[in-house]
Amino acid sequence: MLTILGRRDRTTHHCDGLSRRGFLKIGGMAAGGLSLPQLLAMEAQAGTGQSHKAIINVFLPGGPSHIDLFDLKPDAPSEIRGEFSPIRTNVSGIEICEMFPRMASMMDKFAIVRSLVGSEGAHDCYQCMTGRTRRETSPAGGWPMLGSWVSKVLGPADATIPANLSLMYPTGNRTWGDPGTAGFISPAHAPMAMVAKDPLTRAGSMTLQGITLERLGDRKQLLGSLDAFHRQLDQSQAVQSMDTFSQQAFSILSSSRLVEALDLSKEDPEVLARYGTSDPTYQRDGAPKMVQNFLIARRLVEAGARVVSMNYSRWDWHGGDGLNFPRTREEAPLLDQGLSALVQDLHDRGLDKDVSVVVWGEFGRTPKINKMNSRDHWPAVSFALLAGGGMRTGQVIGSTNRLGEHAQDRPVTFQEVFATLYHNVGIDTSLATVEDLQGRPQYLVDSGVMPIRELV
DSSP states (O other): OEEEEOOBOSSSOOTTSBOSTTEEEETGGGOTTOOHHHHHHHHGGGOOOSSOOEEEEEEOTTOOOHHHHTSOOTTSOHHHHOSOOEEEOSSTTOEEETTOHHHHHTGGGEEEEEEEEOOOOSSOSHHHHHSOOTTSOOOTTOOOOHHHHHHHHHOOSBTTBOSEEEEOOOOSSGGGSOOOOOTTSOGGGSOEEOOOSSTTSOGGGOOOSSOOGGGTTOHHHHHHHHHHHHHHHHHOSTGGGSOHHHHHHHHHHHOSHHHHHHOGGGSOHHHHHHTOOOEEEEOTTSOEEOTTHHHHHHHHHHHTOSEEEEEOSOOOOOTTSOOHHHHHHHHHHHHHHHHHHHHHHHHHTTOTTTEEEEEEOSOEEOSSOOTTSOOOEETTOEEEEEEETTOOOSEEEOEEOTTSSSEEEOOEEHHHHHHHHHHHTTOOTTTOEEEOTTSOEEESSOTTOOOOTTTO
16 A cells, blocks of 8 residues: 655644545555555466456446436427437447537447346445345455456456556545455455646655655656655665565556556547546536547556446436536536547557447436426436447347337346446456365356447
């Protein structure tokens, strides 16, 4: 665990004199009191993968509306169809919301699952992070999240980049900002946090030598501190006497690759501009609209991460606010810009066969508009949007009935999406197992669950 200390705060402080905002633990989810070398020693049991396949898991907190975004019903009664019109895409026969013109122009690079079923119905990202519901009986220690399975089975793609990284912002509704844990797998494979509560503070600097949170924003000082750290290492014989795992720990702490991946000043300005401008304002109890995190995610997988999890904004508009349609007009264009930039970027860089992207929420929205001109929770059916990973894109999988109430054909489960993602990174879910705390082999998905056949 890495700890970066902020300035002492004389107004709001704990018993040690440190402000709550100023005390930040990097990779705190991989804690347990173990040192980084110990964690790496455990990680070595997984071996190292031969290829660098990766997954970007994008969670939209709050339950984005399937019927307003990707499964519009223009011929339904007015109390069902809502205020948005469908537009044609570059794939004949596929239409999506008019708020997504960029995605519409490149729909051949996306696949839409319109018949996602089995939502637990809770405001919780757990199902999108693990493929499981909280109602299920879990092994001692709990079910691992997506990145923990991948990290354990494949190992790190690069010794200086943790395999499992999180861009999930802590949220007022805690369950929207929790990427999950390694469960019964070693804490060495837990997601390492790359962001802090404050969206303007990036937790992934990985520096130790006198760098406070307040100085993280100063890139010149940050790079100068790293240079000094490297020089000290070069002049010391200490590294030579370290064991293998201590040296690996040092390689993570002293490497600039992770710092550079998080530093958008190193990105091509034209590419950066395509993603749009982030808004660090929190959306009530949801996540901030950090649209540039789509770019950060791409840079992290390019640097060597195998799985990057992220949350984006807040999509729960109903009840007394009545903001479903006006908020969609604000949010959808930003998502359209950031997500289309990411997918196009992956193709431009030749990463579309290696990097899988999934975008989804915990459930859909009621087909019938409520009396406040909004839509309520609807766990009966929702959507998933997928891209990259060498998948057969440019298609729609499944459908709902005329009113968007339930899956009419080809229902797809959360676990089927997970099986597809595991397949894309080279894991055979019918064979791969990890022993739980009782020594029992556990499969990544339930028996009989297969990747989505239309995609692989």
